[in-house]
Amino acid sequence: MTLTFTLNGRKMSQEISPDESLLSVLRRCGCYSVRSGCDTSNCGICTVWVDGHAILSCSYPAPRAEGRSVTTMEGVRDEAQDLMTFLAEEGADQCGFCSPGFIMSVLAMLRELKDPTVDEMEQYLSGNLCRCTGYNSQHRAIVKLLEKRRDEHHV
Amino acid sequence: MSENRFRAVNRAVPKTDAFSIMGGAPVYTGDMVPRDALTVLLLRSPHAFARVKKVHKDKAMLVSGVVCVLDHTDVPSHRYSNAGASYPGNNPFDRRILDEYARYVGDPVALVAAETEEAARKALKLIRVEYEVLQPVLDYETADTDPSVVHPEDNFVFQCDIGGDLEHNVLSTIQSDGGDFDAAYAACPIQLDETYHTMANQQAMMETFRTYSYLDQAGRLTLVSSTQITFHARRLVSQALGIPQAKVRVIKPRVGGGFGAKQSMGTELFAAVVTHLTGRPAYCCFTRQETCQCTNTRHAFRIRVRMGADLDGTVRALWVDSLENAGAYGEHAANVIGLSAHKTIPLCAKAEDWRFTGKVVYTNTTPGGAYRGFGATQGCFAVESTLNKLAVKLHLDPTLIRLKNIPEVGKPMSAYYGEVLQSCSLDRCIATGKKMISWDEKYAPAPFSKPSGPHRYRGVGMAVSMQGSGITATDNCSVTLRLDDGGFYTLLIGASDIGTGCDTILAQMAAEILQCDTEKITVSGVDTSYSPYDKGSYASSTTYITGNATTKAAKELLGKMYDAAAETLKVPREELFFDGESFSGRGARLTVFELGRDSVNRFQTWLSATASFSSPTSPPPFVAGFAEVEVDTQTGEVKLLDLVGVVDCGTVINKALAHVQAEGGFAQGAGMALYEQVHLTEEGKLSTNSFMQYKLPSRLDLPPIRIAFEESYEPTGPFGAKSIGEVVINTPSPAIMAAIQNAVGVTIQTLPATAEKVFMALRAAEGQKEIR
Numbered sequence: 001m002t003l004t005f006t007l008n009g010r011k012m013s014q015e016i017s018p019d020e021s022l023l024s025v026l027r028r029c030g031c032y033s034v035r036s037g038c039d040t041s042n043c044g045i046c047t048v049w050v051d052g053h054a055i056l057s058c059s060y061p062a063p064r065a066e067g068r069s070v071t072t073m074e075g076v077r078d079e080a081q082d083l084m085t086f087l088a089e090e091g092a093d094q095c096g097f098c099s100p101g102f103i104m105s106v107l108a109m110l111r112e113l114k115d116p117t118v119d120e121m122e123q124y125l126s127g128n129l130c131r132c133t134g135y136n137s138q139h140r141a142i143v144k145l146l147e148k149r150r151d152e153h154h155v
Numbered sequence: 156m157s158e159n160r161f162r163a164v165n166r167a168v169p170k171t172d173a174f175s176i177m178g179g180a181p182v183y184t185g186d187m188v189p190r191d192a193l194t195v196l197l198l199r200s201p202h203a204f205a206r207v208k209k210v211h212k213d214k215a216m217l218v219s220g221v222v223c224v225l226d227h228t229d230v231p232s233h234r235y236s237n238a239g240a241s242y243p244g245n246n247p248f249d250r251r252i253l254d255e256y257a258r259y260v261g262d263p264v265a266l267v268a269a270e271t272e273e274a275a276r277k278a279l280k281l282i283r284v285e286y287e288v289l290q291p292v293l294d295y296e297t298a299d300t301d302p303s304v305v306h307p308e309d310n311f312v313f314q315c316d317i318g319g320d321l322e323h324n325v326l327s328t329i330q331s332d333g334g335d336f337d338a339a340y341a342a343c344p345i346q347l348d349e350t351y352h353t354m355a356n357q358q359a360m361m362e363t364f365r366t367y368s369y370l371d372q373a374g375r376l377t378l379v380s381s382t383q384i385t386f387h388a389r390r391l392v393s394q395a396l397g398i399p400q401a402k403v404r405v406i407k408p409r410v411g412g413g414f415g416a417k418q419s420m421g422t423e424l425f426a427a428v429v430t431h432l433t434g435r436p437a438y439c440c441f442t443r444q445e446t447c448q449c450t451n452t453r454h455a456f457r458i459r460v461r462m463g464a465d466l467d468g469t470v471r472a473l474w475v476d477s478l479e480n481a482g483a484y485g486e487h488a489a490n491v492i493g494l495s496a497h498k499t500i501p502l503c504a505k506a507e508d509w510r511f512t513g514k515v516v517y518t519n520t521t522p523g524g525a526y527r528g529f530g531a532t533q534g535c536f537a538v539e540s541t542l543n544k545l546a547v548k549l550h551l552d553p554t555l556i557r558l559k560n561i562p563e564v565g566k567p568m569s570a571y572y573g574e575v576l577q578s579c580s581l582d583r584c585i586a587t588g589k590k591m592i593s594w595d596e597k598y599a600p601a602p603f604s605k606p607s608g609p610h611r612y613r614g615v616g617m618a619v620s621m622q623g624s625g626i627t628a629t630d631n632c633s634v635t636l637r638l639d640d641g642g643f644y645t646l647l648i649g650a651s652d653i654g655t656g657c658d659t660i661l662a663q664m665a666a667e668i669l670q671c672d673t674e675k676i677t678v679s680g681v682d683t684s685y686s687p688y689d690k691g692s693y694a695s696s697t698t699y700i701t702g703n704a705t706t707k708a709a710k711e712l713l714g715k716m717y718d719a720a721a722e723t724l725k726v727p728r729e730e731l732f733f734d735g736e737s738f739s740g741r742g743a744r745l746t747v748f749e750l751g752r753d754s755v756n757r758f759q760t761w762l763s764a765t766a767s768f769s770s771p772t773s774p775p776p777f778v779a780g781f782a783e784v785e786v787d788t789q790t791g792e793v794k795l796l797d798l799v800g801v802v803d804c805g806t807v808i809n810k811a812l813a814h815v816q817a818e819g820g821f822a823q824g825a826g827m828a829l830y831e832q833v834h835l836t837e838e839g840k841l842s843t844n845s846f847m848q849y850k851l852p853s854r855l856d857l858p859p860i861r862i863a864f865e866e867s868y869e870p871t872g873p874f875g876a877k878s879i880g881e882v883v884i885n886t887p888s889p890a891i892m893a894a895i896q897n898a899v900g901v902t903i904q905t906l907p908a909t910a911e912k913v914f915m916a917l918r919a920a921e922g923q924k925e926i927r
Contacts, residue, residue: 033179095654
């Protein structure tokens, strides 16, 4: 079957099989930031946005994306620049395999919650597992980003 | 050590690959697979132990797109080990690519390679296998008396005598002694005899095992693989396939974590054998379930500790008796067991009379392998828990009992291969950790002293640990550093950056000596065709071993640059001044750019240096770990409130990366302590084989982990550095168990401390005292 959808702002038509996951289609479209970590919807690595909402592309049937707008890390690199800089400063990337999915969740959170509390952040991001870092450095990077955004607001 | 002594090291420098890996660039193995690569899938045994009588492949072969279906009769019969370690070593050659025997649930029996994944999946379902089902050995504590023999084959190879007895499923037995344990123990007024169990934890790196292979332009079998052991993999693949190493090439791209798992091969040979037999590119990628169940885990241990002490808490006699479950294959097993004693006993430095006995057994379960800590983690839980028990028994503060026992600089550590300790700030680590967690306010010797709500009590606990920095006189590496046209440097390494950041820290070290910015050092690795040999990334070795080789090469290159500048400028070398940008003297000046240009265009020798390093010592890093918990006596739930780690890794090379290494290690240690339960079915199948069943700590399960560094200066290390990677995982288990004991009086000696286990222990204790 043919899937017609918008990928990172561009209209696309892609031949898919009806039982295919969105993750598999996105990788075929060259979005290599979208990766599989667990196969069981537990790790959050495959997080992308569908119509602006963060979803797990490993368990999202590709046909459901028909007519929708899908955003991956490839489509938000500019928006992610500050966050990536703070993550790099903290050494929070380590192996980097979970980073794109994590960044997609953080950016979705910041669009949804303007000034999240620590609890809200932890709840929102709890589905994004990371085995390398123990999460603290990620948290410090987000706090720095929020501070920067706040400062920019006040100027 | 003042802050500004260094310009490139001892700073927080972002990783050289940070923006490509975070931005989702296609830099990992699975992102670069050739379009025409065959998909390789494995048919796995449903039985824990069986002999494969016949594999019926004919129907599978009929599936359109299937290129080959292989079983043990189709693949080379050479035995080898999956373990990446310097050779000759002691890992048994107990594997075949596909074997006549299936030795655990999930052991591969047949392989399909097809044009598409769909075709391969369809073919897998059409293979029929006739098994002779055998009685499996599932309990490692009785494996040596089990009538079944896990390795009955006649071409099993021990590389050397490691005390094996295959008839009794014993892979290795070991004993070493210092002094006279029996006499010293008998003379001690306090004697403890405790037994502990640790689990077969999952390394759970986020990128599962994956490899693709192809024949390169020279017809060499080329593997691109997510591995920690690029060079060892070349040797092991050549051994397994029976082809010369010259015909094998291995490339390591970015790796999505390893934690030791990828110190053993996983997918390499399944892709390689297909390319070898068909000439076609092939890709083998394990699912999460395969990675959990069919690669390798931490070795499960039972450790009995006998500890004799004086009334003041000085440990005089210590016996660590370890039983280790190798699982079905012996990767790393005979090495892992040694660390359970050699990296724990030295922390009781006054115990001059010590003994280590160990036995490694085969069972029909998922193989063990390397996992961060490598036996020291298991040993640390047992020995440090016993030391905490001694503190309780003697009514001594556990931090003070450590100060009585920890090793001193300048003294030989007899249980640590006799090596002399040259740097240690463990006393400062303990002092700083106490302050950070407010130990003196929070520690009350008696359980139930700190109620924090209805049926809730708080407690604190601590432990100390050590590891090594590389493997003494065993692991070697070389690096090449050269000045390139354009005035930049290229650092060629064989060390495998698996996310730990060795590309970055080695560049920092070179930059420190060459007095330039880290960005001026381009790091390249790893491709066995172009990279200098390196043992790989394991055993906490890159900072120390490859770091020492890097500083040697950088000094040598700088010397050559001085010579070349002196000759070009006609100024005596002693009068030259180098500021990182240019050489100057007697009013003349030559820039690094000009030197690089002349080096490639004019000189008879290219300005480059290759240096090797093998260490006669393995200086231990140290850590003091502290935990605060709150235990609910009605549910047994343990809430981890605080985790504090203070680390002595010598000079910190990269402040950000070392900090995150420590935080990540503590997080994994906390997972092992509280959440990561391992379960086998009655038939011997690992049922905790996905992240659905195997509970990795999420950010909701962990407190903010607070890390500090108490730097020492290791005279043999690069810029005074020691390792950091492994030591940081060891203390959470004993510290958290001690905190639980401190809170509610129960002692958990089998990990993890699930709510159920704590609740049952509380219930058992209730029979002995009033109900709380």
